Amino acid sequence: MKIYEKAPAKINLLLDVLRKREDGFHEVEMIMTMVDLADRLEMEELPRDTIIISSQAGYIPLDEKNLAFQAAKLIKDRYDVRKGVYIHLDKKIPVAAGLAGGSSDAAAALRGLNRLWQLNIPEEELCRLGAELGSDVPFCVTGGTALATGRGEKLEQIENPPGCWVVLAKPPINVSTADVYGKLRANEITSHPQAKDMLSAIRHGDFHAICDGLGNVLEKVTLELYPEVLQLKESMQRLGADGVLMSGSGPTVFGLVSKEAKLARIYNGLRGFCKEVYVVRLLT
Numbered sequence: 388m389k390i391y392e393k394a395p396a397k398i399n400l401l402l403d404v405l406r407k408r409e410d411g412f413h414e415v416e417m418i419m420t421m422v423d424l425a426d427r428l429e430m431e432e433l434p435r436d437t438i439i440i441s442s443q444a445g446y447i448p449l450d451e452k453n454l455a456f457q458a459a460k461l462i463k464d465r466y467d468v469r470k471g472v473y474i475h476l477d478k479k480i481p482v483a484a485g486l487a488g489g490s491s492d493a494a495a496a497l498r499g500l501n502r503l504w505q506l507n508i509p510e511e512e513l514c515r516l517g518a519e520l521g522s523d524v525p526f527c528v529t530g531g532t533a534l535a536t537g538r539g540e541k542l543e544q545i546e547n548p549p550g551c552w553v554v555l556a557k558p559p560i561n562v563s564t565a566d567v568y569g570k571l572r573a574n575e576i577t578s579h580p581q582a583k584d585m586l587s588a589i590r591h592g593d594f595h596a597i598c599d600g601l602g603n604v605l606e607k608v609t610l611e612l613y614p615e616v617l618q619l620k621e622s623m624q625r626l627g628a629d630g631v632l633m634s635g636s637g638p639t640v641f642g643l644v645s646k647e648a649k650l651a652r653i654y655n656g657l658r659g660f661c662k663e664v665y666v667v668r669l670l671t
């Protein structure tokens with residue numbers, strides 16, 4: 388039997404860091420949602436007790452470093468599954484982009500293998516397993532829109548923001564999340580984005596208040612390291628996006644756009660100097 392799972396990319400509408408914790412992680416407050424740019428996983432049971440990963444993308448690890456491999460190994464070990472699985476990853480989400488591509492693949496593998504092996508693991512437990520793989524994985528298990536706290540693994544589902552277009556632009560640099568958090572001086576953050584304002588904007592379906600409330604404290608680190616990300620933000624604003632922000636630790640910048648008529652100008656303007664530009668929708 389073959390099964391398929393979609394692994395959508397996430398964006399952070401808001402990312403605040405409250406403090407650095409003793410375990411080295413940072414206490415965060417994030418509002419995350421999904422967009423319809425997605426990897427696709429094909430999973431097939433193997434009679435041999437092995438995990439095989441393949442992908443059309445030549446630039447990701449296919450061994451135990453792959454997060455989908457780690458998800459399969461975790462679920463096999465924890466539930467004593469003696470069967471194997473072949474997982475093909477059709478990668479569409481850019482890698483090391485701030486869009487949680489690897490985390491979403493891991494989450495899709497957890498959901499898919501739960502079905503393939505009929506394990507009936509409740510979603511809450513899948514999230515707990517996901518948290519062992521990475522801070523973004525629990526959100527990628529549930530999807531939707533959520534307020535994430537703790538190191539990102541504590542989730543409160545909220546309603547989806549109103550539908551809109553999302554322009555994603557990734558400059559040709561790879562950013563390490565660990566490096567960005569490592570360079571952040573949490574006690575020196577002077578301006579914190581307000582989660583309560585964003586939650587209220589989403590609750591009221593107020594697109595313009597959502598655009599006004601966008602904020603990400605990791606921008607300070609990434610924009611200083613890579614001025615081209617700042618240039619990209621400024622270009623997107625100049626070209627007419629309603630709200631613009633860097634996603635996660637970057638370097639992808641997203642623009643929220645309400646009117647379809649604006650898209651061609653923004654897309655063509657960005658494509659002039661950035662090869663990777665995607666026009667997608669919020670997943671609502």
Ligand SMILES: C[C@](O)(CO)[C@H](O)COP(=O)(O)OP(=O)(O)OC[C@H]1O[C@@H](n2ccc(N)nc2=O)[C@H](O)[C@@H]1O
Binds near residue numbers: 523524564636
């Ligand atoms: C930047 C975001 O993607 C925003 O959604 C997340 O906060 C990071 O999520 P992630 O990539 O799943 O992160 P993990 O794989 O758990 O951790 C990668 C590294 O980022 C740092 N890290 C991550 C999450 C967090 N709350 N505090 C941290 O300091 C840690 O140094 C960790 O070693």
Ligand SMILES: Nc1ncnc2c1ncn2[C@@H]1O[C@H](COP(=O)(O)OP(=O)(O)OP(=O)(O)O)[C@@H](O)[C@H]1O
Binds near residue numbers: 446454481486487635
């Ligand atoms: N299935 C996978 N897809 C993409 N990258 C993977 C995968 N498994 C492991 N990786 C590795 O994980 C690293 C980060 O890639 P990923 O695309 O998940 O980053 P990201 O979008 O910045 O994630 P986040 O937003 O959660 O910080 C890369 O170095 C990549 O080699």
